[in-house]
Amino acid sequence: MQSPKRFLGQTDIEITPIGLGSWQFSGSLISTSYWAPLTHVNVDGIVEAACEGGINWFDTAELYGFGRSEKALSHALTASGKSNGDIVIATKWFPAYRTAGWIQRTINKRIENLHPFEVDLHQIHFSNSLSSIEEQMDTMAGLLEQHKIKAIGVSNFSEALLRRAHKKLSERGLPLASVQMRYNILDRSIEKNGVLSAAQELGITVIAYSPLQLGLLSGKFHRQPDLVDKLPRLRKKVIRPMLERSRKLMFEMERIAADYGVTPAQIALNW
Numbered sequence: 550m551q552s553p554k555r556f557l558g559q560t561d562i563e564i565t566p567i568g569l570g571s572w573q574f575s576g577s578l579i580s581t582s583y584w585a586p587l588t589h590v591n592v593d594g595i596v597e598a599a600c601e602g603g604i605n606w607f608d609t610a611e612l613y614g615f616g617r618s619e620k621a622l623s624h625a626l627t628a629s630g631k632s633n634g635d636i637v638i639a640t641k642w643f644p645a646y647r648t649a650g651w652i653q654r655t656i657n658k659r660i661e662n663l664h665p666f667e668v669d670l671h672q673i674h675f676s677n678s679l680s681s682i683e684e685q686m687d688t689m690a691g692l693l694e695q696h697k698i699k700a701i702g703v704s705n706f707s708e709a710l711l712r713r714a715h716k717k718l719s720e721r722g723l724p725l726a727s728v729q730m731r732y733n734i735l736d737r738s739i740e741k742n743g744v745l746s747a748a749q750e751l752g753i754t755v756i757a758y759s760p761l762q763l764g765l766l767s768g769k770f771h772r773q774p775d776l777v778d779k780l781p782r783l784r785k786k787v788i789r790p791m792l793e794r795s796r797k798l799m800f801e802m803e804r805i806a807a808d809y810g811v812t813p814a815q816i817a818l819n820w
């Protein structure tokens with residue numbers, strides 16, 4: 550069944566309620582500490598299943614294998630018979646230890662890796678650039694005016710920074726489309742730190758990442774705790790201490806899932 554679409558912030562880009570993230574397609578050192586490497590066949594199958602399930606947008610990033618995820622995503626979408634314009638692509642610039650000038654210097658790489666798919670949404674991955682948020686927003690606005698991207702987003706921002714980013718773009722008559730934050734039933738920080746209410750007030754779409762808390766909310770690690778031992782190092786480090794404190798919640802989610810004839814992962818995403 551096709552889910553009704555919604556607008557991405559105050560842009561005319563329409564997206565389905567659920568998108569597919571592609572951190573898992575990175576195949577590089579940092580990522581393999583979280584995710585077992587995937588073959589092209591695996592990636593193509595995942596993307597095809599997402600498209601068949603009605604998902605119309607995909608999230609990737611420069612940081613995800615420094616281009617590997619973007620290339621794998623583009624390859625898989627092409628293999629699924631998708632053309633530019635059929636789907637929406639979100640990628641991200643990696644700001645750590647870099648000035649805003651690097652946004653302009655790296656955009657052609659994003660475009661090349663994702664070809665033939667255009668960059669619909671370009672996001673600032675973290676708030677740790679050497680440049681101010683205002684300088685970064687000015688550079689992003691430049692890319693928009695050059696038609697290299699279609700919308701601007703941020704990720705892992707505080708409420709104060711979110712407001713400053715929004716203000717800078719507003720002064721140029723442009724919307725800040727989205728803010729991507731961790732948000733799931735076990736981590737509701739954005740409800741308390743002001744990000745969610747500021748986004749609602751300013752018309753910025755919240756993109757919830759890790760909606761299954763790295764797979765924990767599927768319930769499989771509670772059902773089969775030995776699976777945790779087999780996880781890559783950093784993912785194990787996050788999941789292991791959360792198992793016990795989420796046991797009661799998971800039990801309740803399993804019960805609700807059984808009542809509705811769906812899986813706990815579906816309950817977590819629907820929440």
Ligand SMILES: NC(=O)c1ccc[n+]([C@@H]2O[C@H](COP(=O)([O-])OP(=O)(O)OC[C@H]3O[C@@H](n4cnc5c(N)ncnc54)[C@H](OP(=O)(O)O)[C@@H]3O)[C@@H](O)[C@H]2O)c1
Pocket residue numbers: 569570571572573584585608609674704705729730757758759760761762763764765767769812814
């Ligand atoms: N902006 C940021 O800083 C940031 C940070 C993190 C993530 N993200 C984005 O958000 C996307 C999604 O978040 P995430 O990858 O952190 O975590 P997630 O969506 O919470 O978990 C995804 C993992 O859960 C497992 N899983 C998914 N569905 C399942 C099911 N039905 N049953 C059992 N296991 C299932 C799979 O891992 P296994 O099969 O290996 O168990 C899958 O790779 C990323 O790909 C990325 O695009 C952004």
